Amino acid sequence: MSSRFEFLGSTSLGQYIPRDSWFHTRDPRARLISFVIIFVAVIFTPNTWGLLLGIFFITSLYFLAHLPIKSTWAGIRRALPFIIILAILQIIFFRTAENMTYHWKIFGIGISQEALFSALNLILRFLVLIIVLNAFVMSLSTSQVTAALFHLLKPFDRIGLPVNDLTMVIQIAMRYLPLIAQIAEKTAKAQAARGADWEQKGFNPIKQAKRVLPLIVPLIVNSLKRAETMAVAMESRGFNAGQKRSSFHNLVYTWEDGLLILTTLLLSSLMLFSSYIF
Amino acid sequence: MKKLISINNLSYRPKPFPSDKPDILQDINLDIEEGSFVAIIGRNGSGKTTLIKHINGLLFPSRGKVEVAGLDTRHLENHPKLRSLVGMVFQNPSDQIVASTVEEDVAFGLENLNLPSEKIQKEVYGQLEKAGLLADAKRPPHLLSGGQIQGLALAGVLARHPKIILFDEPTSMLDPLTRNAFLDRVLKLRRDGMTILYITQHMEEAFLADKIIVIDDGKIVLTGSREDVFKQRNILYEIGLNIPVAAAYAQALRDIGLPIAENIFTPDALLDVLPDYQGNKPDFQPPSSDDPSGEMIINLQNVHYTYLAGTPLSEKALQGADLEVQEGAIQGIVGTNGSGKSTLLMHINGLLRPSQGMVRVAFFDVEDPATSLREIVKKVGLVFQNPEAQFFEAFVGDEIAFGPKQFELDNIRERVNKAMALVGLDFEAYKDRRLETLSGGEKRKVALASTLILDQEILLFDEPTAGMDPKSRYELLALFKQLQRQGKTILIASHRLDEIAQISNALSVMKSGRVVKTSPTHDILFNKKTINESGLSAPLIVEIVQILKEKGWPIECNSCLSIEQLTSAMQEMMI
Numbered sequence: 001m002s003s004r005f006e007f008l009g010s011t012s013l014g015q016y017i018p019r020d021s022w023f024h025t026r027d028p029r030a031r032l033i034s035f036v037i038i039f040v041a042v043i044f045t046p047n048t049w050g051l052l053l054g055i056f057f058i059t060s061l062y063f064l065a066h067l068p069i070k071s072t073w074a075g076i077r078r079a080l081p082f083i084i085i086l087a088i089l090q091i092i093f094f095r096t097a098e099n100m101t102y103h104w105k106i107f108g109i110g111i112s113q114e115a116l117f118s119a120l121n122l123i124l125r126f127l128v129l130i131i132v133l134n135a136f137v138m139s140l141s142t143s144q145v146t147a148a149l150f151h152l153l154k155p156f157d158r159i160g161l162p163v164n165d166l167t168m169v170i171q172i173a174m175r176y177l178p179l180i181a182q183i184a185e186k187t188a189k190a191q192a193a194r195g196a197d198w199e200q201k202g203f204n205p206i207k208q209a210k211r212v213l214p215l216i217v218p219l220i221v222n223s224l225k226r227a228e229t230m231a232v233a234m235e236s237r238g239f240n241a242g243q244k245r246s247s248f249h250n251l252v253y254t255w256e257d258g259l260l261i262l263t264t265l266l267l268s269s270l271m272l273f274s275s276y277i278f
Numbered sequence: 279m280k281k282l283i284s285i286n287n288l289s290y291r292p293k294p295f296p297s298d299k300p301d302i303l304q305d306i307n308l309d310i311e312e313g314s315f316v317a318i319i320g321r322n323g324s325g326k327t328t329l330i331k332h333i334n335g336l337l338f339p340s341r342g343k344v345e346v347a348g349l350d351t352r353h354l355e356n357h358p359k360l361r362s363l364v365g366m367v368f369q370n371p372s373d374q375i376v377a378s379t380v381e382e383d384v385a386f387g388l389e390n391l392n393l394p395s396e397k398i399q400k401e402v403y404g405q406l407e408k409a410g411l412l413a414d415a416k417r418p419p420h421l422l423s424g425g426q427i428q429g430l431a432l433a434g435v436l437a438r439h440p441k442i443i444l445f446d447e448p449t450s451m452l453d454p455l456t457r458n459a460f461l462d463r464v465l466k467l468r469r470d471g472m473t474i475l476y477i478t479q480h481m482e483e484a485f486l487a488d489k490i491i492v493i494d495d496g497k498i499v500l501t502g503s504r505e506d507v508f509k510q511r512n513i514l515y516e517i518g519l520n521i522p523v524a525a526a527y528a529q530a531l532r533d534i535g536l537p538i539a540e541n542i543f544t545p546d547a548l549l550d551v552l553p554d555y556q557g558n559k560p561d562f563q564p565p566s567s568d569d570p571s572g573e574m575i576i577n578l579q580n581v582h583y584t585y586l587a588g589t590p591l592s593e594k595a596l597q598g599a600d601l602e603v604q605e606g607a608i609q610g611i612v613g614t615n616g617s618g619k620s621t622l623l624m625h626i627n628g629l630l631r632p633s634q635g636m637v638r639v640a641f642f643d644v645e646d647p648a649t650s651l652r653e654i655v656k657k658v659g660l661v662f663q664n665p666e667a668q669f670f671e672a673f674v675g676d677e678i679a680f681g682p683k684q685f686e687l688d689n690i691r692e693r694v695n696k697a698m699a700l701v702g703l704d705f706e707a708y709k710d711r712r713l714e715t716l717s718g719g720e721k722r723k724v725a726l727a728s729t730l731i732l733d734q735e736i737l738l739f740d741e742p743t744a745g746m747d748p749k750s751r752y753e754l755l756a757l758f759k760q761l762q763r764q765g766k767t768i769l770i771a772s773h774r775l776d777e778i779a780q781i782s783n784a785l786s787v788m789k790s791g792r793v794v795k796t797s798p799t800h801d802i803l804f805n806k807k808t809i810n811e812s813g814l815s816a817p818l819i820v821e822i823v824q825i826l827k828e829k830g831w832p833i834e835c836n837s838c839l840s841i842e843q844l845t846s847a848m849q850e851m852m853i
Contacts, residue, residue: 005629018416141416142378174378178420189629190668192651193660194728195684199651218670226373233374236334237434238361238390248385248402250395 030257041268050274287342317487322718365435371427425456453773520748555830572605581635613788619771665725675709697731776817
């Protein structure tokens with residue numbers, strides 16, 4: 001039985017799984033760019049064929065990177081109720097033209113074939129997005145993301161973009177999320193140990209909200225206090241906003257990384273232009 | 279010796295600050311030579327941390343001057359140099375970690391120097407190897423143990439090759455074993471020529487230094503060699519500090535007329551000079567012990583618990599723990615950090631439910647999810663480690679009243695009043711004060727009162743004395759005794775055997791998620807094998823009793839677990 005106080009378990013951070021696959025050994029920049037391209041393709045692909053292609057590509061990525069399917073499946077199950085509600089709304093409010101032909105009528109609501117198809121597309125699109133997102137957190141660690149961003153953004157340093165500070169902000173945020181989860185856990189336990197009702201019996205959203213409210217103020221106060229200590233610690237270790245910094249990670253770009261990006265580009269354009277192909 | 283740090287007439291007052299309050303630091307004058315090891319001691323809130331933050335320019339003097347290697351800390355252009363020269367290790371290790379993996383955190387300080395990546399990587403792995411963290415290089419820091427995080431913090435500082443390191447109570451969260459390992463590293467740094475300023479609440483640690491500075495209310499009260507400072511016993515007692523345990527014991531033995539020299543400060547020195555038995559009382563009868571023999575009130579059998587079960591980060595905290603506690607006892611749960619003490623306590627008040635095993639507390643089946651947590655909480659109180667970090671109200675009175683309000687009890691005002699009296703806080707003077715204006719010791723008292731107000735039969739404490747100054751520690755131990763007299767059952771998780779030995783009836787030793795042994799306190803304390811195997815260290819009093827017995831003293835082990843008991847027993851033997 002898992003504890004109701006384990007907030008750390010419900011953050012998707014730290015789910016990175018180190019593997020020695022070809023995909024994992026690619027430069028983090030190449031992996032980051034590839035994922036961005038895939039995301040764009042999944043969001044903008046115009047029809048079902050594109051989405052089906054997407055599922056096919058990403059499933060092959062799971063094989064290529066030896067990623068486990070189990071946690072992705074859990075993620076899909078958690079999101080499924082929301083997606084279905086969205087799909088139903090889509091069916092009900094689907095309108096393309098003034099006088100549409102309804103193929104079916106349920107409870108007096110006309111349902112067209114087009115509406116059904118678009119709802120199906122919506123479900124499919126969300127599923128693919130969840131699968132891609134899970135592949136992303138499992139195959140790129142937070143530190144690889146920050147290192148990749150740092151190196152990718154570096155050229156913009158010249159035009160005055162504060163790249164150092166930006167990546168530092170991201171790095172601290174990544175470090176902070178598990179800390180905040182820990183503070184929340186401790187505060188909730190402290191309140192429960194003194195009689196606050198943290199046990200949920202049945203479905204009662206008002207009670208649930210009432211329980212979370214007293215957490216918010218101590219969470220903010222404690223986070224700010226820790227932020228202050230951390231700022232002092234950073235300063236004492238020689239950090240100064242705006243100064244030039246180097247990076248621990250020395251990223252080396254090889255032809256194989258180029259190959260990865262090129263392949264992703266090709267496959268994604270197949271998805272994007274699927275309406276001309278099929 | 280070359281003068282490295284010089285502080286002249288330093289006064290400090292933050293802005294804004296209430297005008298009726300005195301400066302936090304007042305007219306501090308101090309010179310520190312290169313390569314010296316200086317300990318700074320003082321009560322919670324006396325200004326120790328404020329003082330050392332002036333040395334790396336985190337704070338500027340309001341009046342006076344601070345110079346480090348000739349650099350005036352007030353000039354901002356000196357700061358990059360200053361930060362390279364001076365490193366700092368903080369009290370709470372996890373607050374100083376910046377990056378999301380171990381290796382990147384060590385690299386942070388080097389990245390700030392804008393070094394090339396290859397050079398950074400070489401330095402980082404070198405430091406990680408010295409700290410014994412190479413295998414954890416890619417792990418996230420929040421999953422390391424306390425000792426490892428403190429080692430990581432030190433590695434991050436050392437990577438920048440500073441000449442001075444400031445330590446702010448770095449060992450207060452560590453168990454004896456990791457603490458000794460950490461102190462060994464500090465001593466090695468000193469041998470290598472590092473200048474060290476070391477704040478501590480532990481007089482034994484202060485005695486490792488060449489020079490000791492005593493601060494009280496922002497002023498330097500005493501300064502000098504360690505022997506000179508600890509000879510000023512009365513001044514130290516007056517400001518709530520202490521002398522090393524060995525020195526205090528030596529004094530107690532002198533007081534009953536034993537010939538023990540004045541200059542004894544360390545355990546080894548004391549054990550060397552213990553006298554042979556001269557008296558003639560072989561058939562000495564020990565006073566009967568007053569161990570409670572009540573009903574069994576807590577019973578845990580084969581309890582298992584895994585944190586973050588089913589994720590890549592899962593961690594087995596309990597692996598078949600058994601625990602039995604008698605009603606009315608003070609029982610200690612001892613073991614190193616990470617042995618499962620806190621997890622075990624949280625099972626007793628139902629915050630955690632076992633994934634396997636049986637938990638009976640009073641009449642509750644805690645392992646049954648249908649048993650309401652709130653019902654258990656009415657019977658069982660838990661004070662967490664560093665409870666003041668979990669305050670969630672603004673005012674003292676509200677914080678203490680939280681529990682009774684949850685249970686909609688009557689006469690809340692009166693209850694708050696009583697709970698505050700119990701911990702020694704004046705109701706009228708404190709009830710409307712804001713929590714953040716309290717000192718560390720006062721905050722701990724509020725935290726205690728806010729649990730004690732529910733008047734539960736069973737009380738659980740997790741490392742209750744960690745980070746407290748000697749006087750507050752002593753008061754707390756007295757409070758435990760008082761609660762026991764009121765009929766409460768008390769469980770204390772701690773890695774400090776010396777403190778818990780003075781008050782507990784029985785001890786349970788934990789190791790790797792199991793209770794390896796539960797016995798009356800004296801049996802555990804005199805069982806060297808169990809203590810060493812579980813990574814703890816026997817209190818000095820035990821070693822003294824053992825040597826005295828070897829020297830012919832007819833002492834019964836179970837009567838002498840505090841120096842008072844020992845000396846009164848010895849006095850009777852000498853008549």
